[in-house]
Amino acid sequence: MNKYTKIIIGIIVVVLIVIAIQSRKSETGAIKIGAIIPATGFASLIGEDIQKGMNMAVEELNSKGIEVEVIFENSAGLPVNAVSSAKKLIDIDKVDAIHVDLTGPGSAVSPIALQANIPLIYNGIDGTLIEKNPFMVKVFVNVSNECGYFAKYSKDNGIKKVAYIGPKADYVMQCVTALKDVLGSDNVISEEVSSPAVVDFRTEIIKTKQWGAEAIVTMMYEQGSNALLKQKTDLNYTVPVFCIKTDCLSKKITDSVPASGLRNNVVFDFEYDEDFMNKVYSKYPNTTNAEKSMIATGYDSVMYMVNAIEKCGKGKPECVIENITKSDYKSVIKSNGFGDDRMFDPITTHEVVE
Numbered sequence: 001m002n003k004y005t006k007i008i009i010g011i012i013v014v015v016l017i018v019i020a021i022q023s024r025k026s027e028t029g030a031i032k033i034g035a036i037i038p039a040t041g042f043a044s045l046i047g048e049d050i051q052k053g054m055n056m057a058v059e060e061l062n063s064k065g066i067e068v069e070v071i072f073e074n075s076a077g078l079p080v081n082a083v084s085s086a087k088k089l090i091d092i093d094k095v096d097a098i099h100v101d102l103t104g105p106g107s108a109v110s111p112i113a114l115q116a117n118i119p120l121i122y123n124g125i126d127g128t129l130i131e132k133n134p135f136m137v138k139v140f141v142n143v144s145n146e147c148g149y150f151a152k153y154s155k156d157n158g159i160k161k162v163a164y165i166g167p168k169a170d171y172v173m174q175c176v177t178a179l180k181d182v183l184g185s186d187n188v189i190s191e192e193v194s195s196p197a198v199v200d201f202r203t204e205i206i207k208t209k210q211w212g213a214e215a216i217v218t219m220m221y222e223q224g225s226n227a228l229l230k231q232k233t234d235l236n237y238t239v240p241v242f243c244i245k246t247d248c249l250s251k252k253i254t255d256s257v258p259a260s261g262l263r264n265n266v267v268f269d270f271e272y273d274e275d276f277m278n279k280v281y282s283k284y285p286n287t288t289n290a291e292k293s294m295i296a297t298g299y300d301s302v303m304y305m306v307n308a309i310e311k312c313g314k315g316k317p318e319c320v321i322e323n324i325t326k327s328d329y330k331s332v333i334k335s336n337g338f339g340d341d342r343m344f345d346p347i348t349t350h351e352v353v354e
Helices: 003-028 044-063 079-091 103-115 127-132 143-156 170-183 202-211 222-234 251-256 274-283 289-312 317-325
Strands: 031-037 068-074 097-101 120-123 136-139 162-167 188-193 215-217 241-244 266-270 335-338 344-346 348-352
Touching (some): 044 097, 044 289, 079 097, 097 103, 097 289, 103 136, 120 289, 143 162, 143 266, 170 188, 289 317
Parallel strands (some): 215 241
């Protein structure tokens, strides 16, 4: 073997070692999570708070020597934007898991993530989405449980006729069914608008008022809830509204809706880990009660995904989803964990606005 052959072999050996190291680094390096959030648009408050919570989780994990990177993409709450974001995260950023907010974007991203074998955490209302994707879990609230609670509250307080007002979506039927189960089919109606971007509910409010509804149930984002509450007040319709605290009692809403339009509304929220909330208030001192849920959801989402990937390794979506649903991680949103249906089961609280 001459001198030049030895040099060439040496170069080849070095190249192979570098490739092996890089390959190993790719497998065991930083865990990459893609987050498709509504940073702008009708649900921008959700996106802002999710990002805060996720950044808190990343800082905590990195301080413990666990390399985590979250790559944020803005869907603006629109499915078409979510699709392009998902493709970028999967094809270019090579993420190990994806978090997606809202029903429309969640529905659009799910088949793309499934085809790419990417585990997905969906933060939204519609529980039917996970039926088509075995590598998906759902966080946030169980709409049937909450609408069922509101129905029982109505019955216990002498409210006989209830109307649902909000955007047309599959989860509406889940809510309406839960209401009818308690109040009866003849005592519940649904007035739906075409999309979450619609903010004129005057026609639906007038129809509801003429029908004689004694309460309104809605599951909308802040922009829609704000419009509904203001328009209901302007039309001198004083019935209580049952809704999500995050989206119908935010600072923006309490600043813009007269107190008479909020009084006697019934809102639901989650219970939170006290130590975590102290950290939130330390980092974000101006956090309002209505903003807590999405900050906590963002934090928990990262923690669930990272803990599962740490145990299973990358590229093993079935194992990751199983570990999330059976995780011993104690979520900062107090809960009963995940059910067999892969849906998060949070402990909720309810309050009447005074």
